[in-house]
Amino acid sequence: MKKRMLIVLAIFVVVASFAFAGGASEKPKTNEIVMWTFLDPTSTTNGRGIALGKMIKEFEADNPGAKVTVEVKNYATMTGEFLTAHAAGNAPDIIWCARDELSGVLDAGALEPLENLFLGEWSAEEIDDVDDAFFRFGERGGKHYTLTLNKNALVMFYRSDLLKAAGHTVPKTWDQIVAAARDMTKTEGGITTYGLGQSFPSGYSDPQLLANWLIEKQGTLFDKDGRAMWANPVGVSGVNWVVDAIRKGYTPESSINLGTEDIIAEFQAGKYGMFIAGAVRVGAIKAAASYDPNFVKVMDLPGGCIIDGWFAGIWSKSKNKDLAGRFLEKMYSPQADLYWINDGDQAPVRKSSIDKITITESNDYLTVMLDAFANGWITPNDKSYAGWKINLNEAIQRVVANGLDPMVALQQTADEFNAANGR
Amino acid sequence: MVTMSNTLKKRNLFGGLYTVPAMILLIMLLIVPLGYTLYCSLFPFKYMMRGSFQGLNNFIEILKSPRIQYSFYITFIVTFSATAISIVVGLLLALWIDKRTGLFAYWIQLIGLIPWVISMVVAGLLWRWLFNVDLGLFNVIIRAFGWNTIDVVNKRIPAIIGLIFVMSWRTIGYAMVMILAGLKGIDADLIEAAQIDGASPVQTLFRIKLPIIKSSVLLSTIVLTVSNFTNNTVPKVLTGGGPVNATNVVTLEQYNLSFVYYEFGRSSALSILIMIVTILIIAAYIKVAKFEI
Numbered sequence: 001m002k003k004r005m006l007i008v009l010a011i012f013v014v015v016a017s018f019a020f021a022g023g024a025s026e027k028p029k030t031n032e033i034v035m036w037t038f039l040d041p042t043s044t045t046n047g048r049g050i051a052l053g054k055m056i057k058e059f060e061a062d063n064p065g066a067k068v069t070v071e072v073k074n075y076a077t078m079t080g081e082f083l084t085a086h087a088a089g090n091a092p093d094i095i096w097c098a099r100d101e102l103s104g105v106l107d108a109g110a111l112e113p114l115e116n117l118f119l120g121e122w123s124a125e126e127i128d129d130v131d132d133a134f135f136r137f138g139e140r141g142g143k144h145y146t147l148t149l150n151k152n153a154l155v156m157f158y159r160s161d162l163l164k165a166a167g168h169t170v171p172k173t174w175d176q177i178v179a180a181a182r183d184m185t186k187t188e189g190g191i192t193t194y195g196l197g198q199s200f201p202s203g204y205s206d207p208q209l210l211a212n213w214l215i216e217k218q219g220t221l222f223d224k225d226g227r228a229m230w231a232n233p234v235g236v237s238g239v240n241w242v243v244d245a246i247r248k249g250y251t252p253e254s255s256i257n258l259g260t261e262d263i264i265a266e267f268q269a270g271k272y273g274m275f276i277a278g279a280v281r282v283g284a285i286k287a288a289a290s291y292d293p294n295f296v297k298v299m300d301l302p303g304g305c306i307i308d309g310w311f312a313g314i315w316s317k318s319k320n321k322d323l324a325g326r327f328l329e330k331m332y333s334p335q336a337d338l339y340w341i342n343d344g345d346q347a348p349v350r351k352s353s354i355d356k357i358t359i360t361e362s363n364d365y366l367t368v369m370l371d372a373f374a375n376g377w378i379t380p381n382d383k384s385y386a387g388w389k390i391n392l393n394e395a396i397q398r399v400v401a402n403g404l405d406p407m408v409a410l411q412q413t414a415d416e417f418n419a420a421n422g423r
Numbered sequence: 424m425v426t427m428s429n430t431l432k433k434r435n436l437f438g439g440l441y442t443v444p445a446m447i448l449l450i451m452l453l454i455v456p457l458g459y460t461l462y463c464s465l466f467p468f469k470y471m472m473r474g475s476f477q478g479l480n481n482f483i484e485i486l487k488s489p490r491i492q493y494s495f496y497i498t499f500i501v502t503f504s505a506t507a508i509s510i511v512v513g514l515l516l517a518l519w520i521d522k523r524t525g526l527f528a529y530w531i532q533l534i535g536l537i538p539w540v541i542s543m544v545v546a547g548l549l550w551r552w553l554f555n556v557d558l559g560l561f562n563v564i565i566r567a568f569g570w571n572t573i574d575v576v577n578k579r580i581p582a583i584i585g586l587i588f589v590m591s592w593r594t595i596g597y598a599m600v601m602i603l604a605g606l607k608g609i610d611a612d613l614i615e616a617a618q619i620d621g622a623s624p625v626q627t628l629f630r631i632k633l634p635i636i637k638s639s640v641l642l643s644t645i646v647l648t649v650s651n652f653t654n655n656t657v658p659k660v661l662t663g664g665g666p667v668n669a670t671n672v673v674t675l676e677q678y679n680l681s682f683v684y685y686e687f688g689r690s691s692a693l694s695i696l697i698m699i700v701t702i703l704i705i706a707a708y709i710k711v712a713k714f715e716i
Contacts, residue, residue, distance in 0.1 A: 076682065077682045080681060080682040080685060083470055083471040083685065084471055084687075086471065087471040101470075101685070104469070104470035104685055105470070107470055107472060108470050108471060108472050190566060191557055191558075192557065201663045201665055202663055202664045202665050202667075202668065202671065202679075203659070203663040203664065252556075253574070253577065254556055254574055254576075254577040256577060256665065256666050256667070257576055257577045257582075257662065257663060257665035257666045258577075259663060262551075266557075266558075269558065271557065271558075384469070384470070384685070386683060386684050386685055387679075387683045387684050390679075390683060394667070397665065397666060397667040398667060401579065401666050401667040402667055420684045420686065421684075422469065
């Protein structure tokens, strides 16, 4: 009897252990779709999160039994995690990919062509409504793999009160920018306000002025083979422009190790007159400004802005492609676009939404964004361009902190970029 | 005799079966990922797309890279400095608290443990802002004394010192509590006997207390060394590896290979190297301390 009990107990323990192991990777229900994004749809303070929450509620109401589960991820590592999950066979149904990683995601065959889901049914007018540089960025071999959410443009934020006090109008050229930065820099009570905040860390940051300099002067950052095209006289003059702003004290030397989040927090605290960040952050920046938020304005940059966004697609091995496709379509619908605009302070994703917006003083940043979308620069999607922002930052770091010659620093970091991307 | 032997075998079989759940967990969580990492390290794995087998090429490339060589160098400096400071200060605090009782001792232990239990991201951000050159409390105090401010996270040497300081701050409480537990286990009669024999407090410390608490100190040292060596969060948040790679510890390099350049093959090779180095450090500690498991 005792022996039998022991056998039964042992079998139970073994079976239970397998059941426990299986429970760790519980599969979603048939009518449940999982989406990875950095937005929290339960947020009551983040405008973009609020907008997403509304879309999910409407979608679930329109599709009885359907459930959208959002797993909130760190935006810096989300695409890498998706690639790993794709290789392991348990990725989410919907993913928001970062711009620089999209080519790798497409190379890996991780996304489903949207023509197979809903795009094939769209009329020519509907396609035309969304057809722009972002839409074409998600195209390969005649198929579209992504729709771009949270379209972004890297713009110059500035304090209109400080600019006016310094006796300047909105700067348009490199000389005007540096003159405005010079005149906005001042020290009072031991605390310095710097005219120009910049950010050159080895970690995540938005592209900085050196990239805009190169794009304005030579049209691109990479040659036709995808190799870095910045160790040249144009690059040297750009580095010298940036380093000069640091050496003259318009930009703090600490910028060589400050990330975008640091710069934003310091701008909100009143440390800078101008700095570069994604225009999508305007709502959040105004919300936490320690001064009148109406003074926060954005302007474009010489040579046009770098454009960016989140490229949402459907996992190619998803078991719920149709439902996931319908939700992606929902996030791109005319109604959802208004949620993104009104709740999330986003630029419209559809051309037809532009007519529905009234530009006022509080949302005049949209003018700059829309202009950037029409004329801005985006990395090609034919090859991997991973790490270029960090490599450009490190060139500045090496000149400022190590006293390296600009050409040597640019050559070193260009070589590192080329090697890391297999060129 | 035969019956006895069979019974023992059956008991061993059942005993073995009871360990199956734990073994499955260990295999799934440790052995399988380790095996897969080793497998990945033998291939190019750009964007998780496997290339052709290339043997130890990833390892050779990593070992030849001056950037990664420096990363190992700075990791050793930060790890051993932070661990040494934590153990020495933790030991001194433990000896001090050992003589105290009641609520005071309890509160000191509690406060000492707070840095160990709070999130490393929170700790890193906290110190990053405390060190801020314009607005941080550290430089406010420095200015109050009329001294020049120190841009801790943006200058090479201050950034390294700052990182060692924060990593020590995080682990001193842990070392203190572990060593204190060892001290509390010392038989009071031994100390009393030593005092009757005329041993000074210093002799009591070095001849009786330290040899007895050797295990506590060694285990704390091993735990803290491994914790500091593999710590990615504090360097990432506090200094981001900068300025100009000054604090680019090896786990940050591993992070960049994985999540900036998507070189999962080389990143896996670096992971294996980090594991080997960690095992060697632990083995060296045990050998030096003549510790018997």
